Amino acid sequence: MRSDRILILGGTRDAREIADELVAAGRNVVTSLAGVTEQPVLPSGEVRVGGFGGVVGLKSYLESGHIGLVIDATHPFAARMSVQAFEACHAIGVLLIRFERSPWVAGEDDDWTYSPSAAEAASAVPSGARVLLTTGRKDLQPFFDRQDISGIARMIEASPVAPPCNWQILRERPPFSFAGELTLMSENAVTHLVTKNAGGTSTNAKLLAARERKIPVFMINRPSKPVVRSFGAIGKLVSAVGGVLSP
Ligand code: NAP
Numbered sequence: 001m002r003s004d005r006i007l008i009l010g011g012t013r014d015a016r017e018i019a020d021e022l023v024a025a026g027r028n029v030v031t032s033l034a035g036v037t038e039q040p041v042l043p044s045g046e047v048r049v050g051g052f053g054g055v056v057g058l059k060s061y062l063e064s065g066h067i068g069l070v071i072d073a074t075h076p077f078a079a080r081m082s083v084q085a086f087e088a089c090h091a092i093g094v095l096l097i098r099f100e101r102s103p104w105v106a107g108e109d110d111d112w113t114y115s116p117s118a119a120e121a122a123s124a125v126p127s128g129a130r131v132l133l134t135t136g137r138k139d140l141q142p143f144f145d146r147q148d149i150s151g152i153a154r155m156i157e158a159s160p161v162a163p164p165c166n167w168q169i170l171r172e173r174p175p176f177s178f179a180g181e182l183t184l185m186s187e188n189a190v191t192h193l194v195t196k197n198a199g200g201t202s203t204n205a206k207l208l209a210a211r212e213r214k215i216p217v218f219m220i221n222r223p224s225k226p227v228v229r230s231f232g233a234i235g236k237l238v239s240a241v242g243g244v245l246s247p
Contacts, residue, residue: 002095003068004028004245007061009085010043011036013202014099014234015073019043021238027245030065034081037157058088069245071237072098072228077196079223086226095244098230099237101199103222104207111216118142121194121218125149129192132185134206135220136196143167143194152188175202181209194218 006022008015008031019031023044030046052058062070070089074081082098089096106112115121118139125131125143131151133143140153140161150166153159159169170184184190193210195203197219210217231237 002245003066005065005067006069006071006241007032007065007067008071009074009081011078012073012075014101016041016043017234018071018073018099018237019045021234022241025238027241055084055087058084059092062088062092062094067094069241070094070096072096076101076198076222079225082225086228096228097237097240098228099234100230100232102232103197103199104204107211110211112219113216115218115220118220121220122146124218125192125194130189132190132193132206134195151190176205178205178208181205182212185209185213185215190215192216192218196220197222
């Protein structure tokens with residue numbers, strides 16, 4: 001019989017909400033965090049922190065922890081963890097499902113340029129641009145390498161690289177409001193927004209503010225992840241868990 005112990009691969013608000021709902025429903029849940037955030041908001045239930053040590057480490061964790069179901073609720077750009085989860089679960093026959101928030105979609109008044117990577121977005125930004133960069137603490141270097149653009153790079157944790165003098169680091173944690181994003185853009189004379197297509201509602205106010213101020217957006221497309229049974233609504237995923245595990 002399948003074990004009823006669930007591992008949630010977390011690091012997102014969605015993962016927290018999934019854990020909260022499953023724990024409230026009486027499920028046996030452990031959430032795993034990579035350990036990159038200094039003071040994470042913790043979900044209900046058990047929490048473990050730190051990498052597993054690749055596919056081999058994850059397989060061993062799943063076996064020794066008697067995990068019957070893995071829920072991949074990592075960020076859409078955390079592709080490595082999703083690939084490793086797929087490979088480990090596939091190798092030892094543990095069930096894997098994913099929560100996948102819908103990507104943001106441009107409206108007819110939006111001016112979006114799509115980029116396959118941060119490096120390509122960095123090279124596409126026009127000279128003289130004053131950028132609001134919200135790609136997080138990874139992927140900063142190609143922007144910092146451009147001496148003909150300047151701006152603000154926003155992230156939760158400290159920047160792993162020192163910014164050059166034409167860039168300012170802004171450490172803030174979502175959610176962000178429409179009014180706040182408008183003020184940030186106008187006070188800093190922002191001319192372009194560069195963001196990853198994270199989807200969701202806690203960080204989409206910048207897109208509404210960019211639309212309002214007619215600011216062009218460079219949108220970095222999501223990396224591909226292995227195909228697994230996926231859910232775009234937390235309620236549906238939680239109900240499906242009831243269908244695959246005994247109560
Ligand atoms: P990643 O590139 O996919 O993974 C890098 C390594 O971090 C993995 O190989 C794994 O180490 C470890 N790891 C990642 N997620 C983990 C988890 N939930 N539990 C335990 N170990 C984990 O991930 P990332 O882009 O660095 O993101 C790290 C974490 O931050 C993720 O959990 C993600 O949900 C969250 N996050 C990411 C972003 C983003 O833009 N990338 C944004 C918001 C939140 P081992 O190989 O040692 O197992």
